[in-house]
Amino acid sequence: MFEYIILRCINNLKGERSLAGIYNLLAGKRSSQTLQDAYAYQLTGFFAIYKTLHRTELIPFLEGMSQSYKIKIKNDRPEITSYGEEELKRLEEKWEPLFFAGIHIQEHISVFEERLFLYIQTITNVKAGNHHFLPVSERPDILNWVKKTYKRNKMNLESHTIDMYKELHALLKAAHEEEADVFSHRITGAGRIGFSKQQLAVQFGLSVHDVHLLLQHSLHRFYQMAATKPEQWPALALFVKTVDDTGGLITNSAQKTYKLIKQGLDLESIVHIRGLKMSTIQDHVVEMALVMPDFPMFYFINDKEVNEINNTLQTLNTNKLKEIYDALEAKFDYFQIRLVQANRQHNQSGET
Amino acid sequence: MMSDKLENKLKRYFGFDTFNQGQKEIIRDVMAGEDTLGILPTGSGKSVCYQLPAMITDGITIVVSPLVSLMIDQVKELKANGYKQVTAINSFLSVSQKKQVFDQLSRYKLIYLSPEMLQNEMVIRRLKMLKVSFFVVDEAHCISQWGHEFRTDYLKLSAVIAELNHPTVLALSGTATPEVQEDIIKQLGLKRMKQHIYPMDKENISFVVERVENPDEKLRKISKTLQLQDAPAMIYFSSRNWAERASLELSSKMPEKRIAYYHGGMEQSDRLLIQQQFMNDQLDIICCTSAFGMGINKKNIRYIIHFHLPTQTESFIQEVGRAGRDGNHSISIVYYSPTDDYLPKKLIQSELPEPAHLKAVLDYLLSLYQTNAVLPSDEAVQEQLELSENQWRFFKYHFYRKGLLDNKKVVFNEMKWKEFYMLLKEKIEHRYYYKMARFSELLTWVHHRNCRREKLYQTFQDTVKPPVVPCCDQCGFHQHDFSFGESKNNTEQESWEERLNKIFLAGGQA
Numbered sequence: 001m002f003e004y005i006i007l008r009c010i011n012n013l014k015g016e017r018s019l020a021g022i023y024n025l026l027a028g029k030r031s032s033q034t035l036q037d038a039y040a041y042q043l044t045g046f047f048a049i050y051k052t053l054h055r056t057e058l059i060p061f062l063e064g065m066s067q068s069y070k071i072k073i074k075n076d077r078p079e080i081t082s083y084g085e086e087e088l089k090r091l092e093e094k095w096e097p098l099f100f101a102g103i104h105i106q107e108h109i110s111v112f113e114e115r116l117f118l119y120i121q122t123i124t125n126v127k128a129g130n131h132h133f134l135p136v137s138e139r140p141d142i143l144n145w146v147k148k149t150y151k152r153n154k155m156n157l158e159s160h161t162i163d164m165y166k167e168l169h170a171l172l173k174a175a176h177e178e179e180a181d182v183f184s185h186r187i188t189g190a191g192r193i194g195f196s197k198q199q200l201a202v203q204f205g206l207s208v209h210d211v212h213l214l215l216q217h218s219l220h221r222f223y224q225m226a227a228t229k230p231e232q233w234p235a236l237a238l239f240v241k242t243v244d245d246t247g248g249l250i251t252n253s254a255q256k257t258y259k260l261i262k263q264g265l266d267l268e269s270i271v272h273i274r275g276l277k278m279s280t281i282q283d284h285v286v287e288m289a290l291v292m293p294d295f296p297m298f299y300f301i302n303d304k305e306v307n308e309i310n311n312t313l314q315t316l317n318t319n320k321l322k323e324i325y326d327a328l329e330a331k332f333d334y335f336q337i338r339l340v341q342a343n344r345q346h347n348q349s350g351e352t
Numbered sequence: 353m354m355s356d357k358l359e360n361k362l363k364r365y366f367g368f369d370t371f372n373q374g375q376k377e378i379i380r381d382v383m384a385g386e387d388t389l390g391i392l393p394t395g396s397g398k399s400v401c402y403q404l405p406a407m408i409t410d411g412i413t414i415v416v417s418p419l420v421s422l423m424i425d426q427v428k429e430l431k432a433n434g435y436k437q438v439t440a441i442n443s444f445l446s447v448s449q450k451k452q453v454f455d456q457l458s459r460y461k462l463i464y465l466s467p468e469m470l471q472n473e474m475v476i477r478r479l480k481m482l483k484v485s486f487f488v489v490d491e492a493h494c495i496s497q498w499g500h501e502f503r504t505d506y507l508k509l510s511a512v513i514a515e516l517n518h519p520t521v522l523a524l525s526g527t528a529t530p531e532v533q534e535d536i537i538k539q540l541g542l543k544r545m546k547q548h549i550y551p552m553d554k555e556n557i558s559f560v561v562e563r564v565e566n567p568d569e570k571l572r573k574i575s576k577t578l579q580l581q582d583a584p585a586m587i588y589f590s591s592r593n594w595a596e597r598a599s600l601e602l603s604s605k606m607p608e609k610r611i612a613y614y615h616g617g618m619e620q621s622d623r624l625l626i627q628q629q630f631m632n633d634q635l636d637i638i639c640c641t642s643a644f645g646m647g648i649n650k651k652n653i654r655y656i657i658h659f660h661l662p663t664q665t666e667s668f669i670q671e672v673g674r675a676g677r678d679g680n681h682s683i684s685i686v687y688y689s690p691t692d693d694y695l696p697k698k699l700i701q702s703e704l705p706e707p708a709h710l711k712a713v714l715d716y717l718l719s720l721y722q723t724n725a726v727l728p729s730d731e732a733v734q735e736q737l738e739l740s741e742n743q744w745r746f747f748k749y750h751f752y753r754k755g756l757l758d759n760k761k762v763v764f765n766e767m768k769w770k771e772f773y774m775l776l777k778e779k780i781e782h783r784y785y786y787k788m789a790r791f792s793e794l795l796t797w798v799h800h801r802n803c804r805r806e807k808l809y810q811t812f813q814d815t816v817k818p819p820v821v822p823c824c825d826q827c828g829f830h831q832h833d834f835s836f837g838e839s840k841n842n843t844e845q846e847s848w849e850e851r852l853n854k855i856f857l858a859g860g861q862a
């Protein structure tokens with residue numbers, strides 16, 4: 001699965017982005033550039049599906065792919081070869097349809113995951129008469145949530161457990177055998193502690209990358225099922241976090257910047273107050289333009305300028321900033337271009 | 353009469369029938385309001401020495417403990433045993449979680465604190481509003497720079513104790529030489545402390561050192577020793593890489609054994625799972641770095657094997673102390689090859705900042721000063737300057753102490769900075785030589801020709817108890833002729849449906 005996803009990224013990025021671009025996407029580096037790329041190259045599903053990936057693991061993997069002629073690497077930018085395209089088709093047949101929805105749900109996945117595994121550990125242990133066990137999650141918010149939820153359901157623990165079993169069984173039955181193997185062995189229940197990713201890899205003859213992605217995929221799929229059809233998956237719907245309004249913004253840090261902007265401060269003052277670099281603050285602004293409805297563009301650039309940049313974006317039809325910058329004859333700085341680009345992408349994606 | 357009552361309480365709260373050596377004596381003094389220093393061997397039950405007084409006395413007990421994971425484990429264990437009035441405050445809590453804890457502070461009787469939290473004025477202010485009966489310093493050797501895990505945060509403890517109006521202080525450590533013991537009392541700023549120092553030798557551990565040529569030979573010997581036995585084992589490595597690599601190689605040498613690795617670089621969820629598998633007897637052998645161990649309270653570990661030596665005797669004793677907590681026979685084996693000398697040296701270097709770092713850090717501060725910026729978060733600084741947590745902590749402490757930093761603002765004065773540079777450079781060199789000397793002390797033990805038990809504990813105490821098991825290789829113990837009994841094969845496989853069935857529907861059958 002890892003290879004498929006990497007090939008898919010390289011294919012979509014058309015040689016316009018470096019290895020770092022792929023890495024930032026998968027690891028979910030929350031820069032505005034990464035978010036913009038995800039939209040521009042139709043890779044939003046993969047955003048942040050591999051947060052624990054190390055850059056140093058990606059390099060040898062790409063080199064391996066290049067040695068087997070699936071990709072070429074020119075100036076640090078990987079490009080797919082025609083042989084790679086064939087391979088991509090084969091892998092697509094094996095893996096698609098995939099249900100990753102990274103950019104939309106990634107911030108909910110880890111909560112969903114920790115609740116799910118701790119809750120299963122809790123109900124199956126209690127059912128086995130075992131009230132003292134060391135929890136598989138240490139986050140106080142998760143522990144509290146599980147405690148409360150368990151209390152609400154303990155009256156009909158037996159049927160509740162069976163419901164949970166039925167839903168998981170049905171979903172795993174519909175998944176790849178590998179995915180079902182990995183997910184079922186990750187679970188901790190009474191008398192059975194779940195496997196680490198490394199152990200799952202050894203047990204099922206997979207790479208650790210594949211194990212990670214198979215698990216993520218189950219979670220993404222379960223989450224979306226439960227979130228969109230709670231009446232069909234009532235047991236799993238328990239774990240879906242009810243909305244807490246973060247304004248749709250992705251980073252905490254960007255939210256702080258946003259508050260200051262709303263107070264009417266200019267970017268220079270914000271740089272001072274927050275002790276961050278100007279480029280970081282600008283990243284926050286681009287991030288807002290990308291995800292916020294009604295983003296006040298006029299704070300930073302007037303309508304005429306927006307139109308001018310927009311026209312150029314349309315004619316050039318590229319995401320390479322340097323080209324756009326040159327075409328506009330350096331009349332605007334990179335920040336303004338990215339801002340307009342982000343706003344455009346936001347409008348095109350039709351999000352609220 | 354009083355002691356009789358204490359025993360009942362021990363039974364009631366912990367389910368134990370009798371006190372371990374030293375516990376009652378320490379508890380009595382603490383309850384009588386005496387500042388107390390307790391040195392008890394690892395695994396001998398130091399926690400009970402403050403948990404019991406905390407539970408049966410009015411007011412709250414604050415426990416300062418250096419390792420967040422250790423702290424969390426203890427809280428979990430207490431809660432799992434039904435004691436709810438306990439909580440831990442550390443930097444892992446989010447702002448809202450911290451607020452939640454602070455708003456309900458009076459609900460707790462036992463509060464674990466990580467030392468860096470004591471720098472937080474708000475924390476101190478909140479604590480001052482409570483009635484603090486006992487102030488416990490766990491792993492107290494961290495306060496001494498001669499101890500094996502010096503923590504600069506610990507130096508602030510004396511000020512905090514004074515601010516809290518001097519509650520009764522209990523300082524506990526499992527490994528402290530007389531030199532360190534003296535330093536603990538001095539640094540805590542206490543004039544008189546009742547001292548309960550118990551010998552730290554373990555009567556149920558046999559010691560073995562084997563000299564080999566190279567790492568491969570170590571692996572071969574380890575699998576030869578463990579292959580046919582039913583004996584949980586921990587193998588210590590000095591690097592993450594080695595722990596992983598050895599775990600793979602040992603698995604292929606002993607396919608019937610369940611082997612895994614554990615180190616600080618793993619994802620938190622994987623770490624928890626591996627730790628629980630080991631506790632739950634779902635693993636036979638764990639290949640780990642020193643990140644594992646502290647807080648591991650598995651009773652039936654039979655072998656502690658050192659593939660690599662730690663950097664000093666105290667760490668070695670502490671790691672060996674994981675074995676045989678059930679009181680039954682256990683074995684410590686060190687595999688030593690001549691090239692090993694070089695690894696701890698590297699470790700020591702990585703723990704200490706280098707003079708080159710010093711320059712980089714000062715340059716960085718200067719640039720902050722020039723742009724009138726405040727000091728960013730610890731993580732940000734560490735990343736920017738590529739320093740380890742320990743290294744940055746060391747610098748920060750001295751910056752504040754010498755007035756180069758004040759409330760996150762840089763204070764510049766050329767003369768003062770020059771002086772500071774020379775001073776710190778010297779300090780760093782000093783510590784480096786000190787640590788190297790401690791390492792060669794441990795090497796001396798490895799090369800020792802007489803009883804290993806006597807030599808190992810020599811700097812801590814005058815005599816050792818006669819062991820209740822074979823003593824050591826020098827005293828005639830041959831580990832090759834020894835076995836804890838036949839091993840069984842535990843590696844069965846389940847299909848995904850079987851596993852799901854067993855977990856959800858087996859009706860309690862493990």
Ligand SMILES: Nc1ncnc2c1ncn2[C@@H]1O[C@H](COP(=O)(O)OP(=O)(O)OP(=O)(O)O)[C@@H](O)[C@H]1O
Binds near residue numbers: 369370371372375
């Ligand atoms: N009186 C007792 N009788 C039986 N078991 C005890 C007694 N006191 C403590 N124990 C058990 O001994 C084990 C070790 O206790 P504890 O963790 O407090 O040791 P420690 O001295 O703090 O060790 P370390 O040096 O590793 O921190 C625990 O499992 C504890 O429950």
Ligand SMILES: [Mg+2]
Binds near residue numbers: 398399490
């Ligand atoms: Mg302890």
Ligand SMILES: [Zn+2]
Binds near residue numbers: 804805823825827
């Ligand atoms: Zn001996």
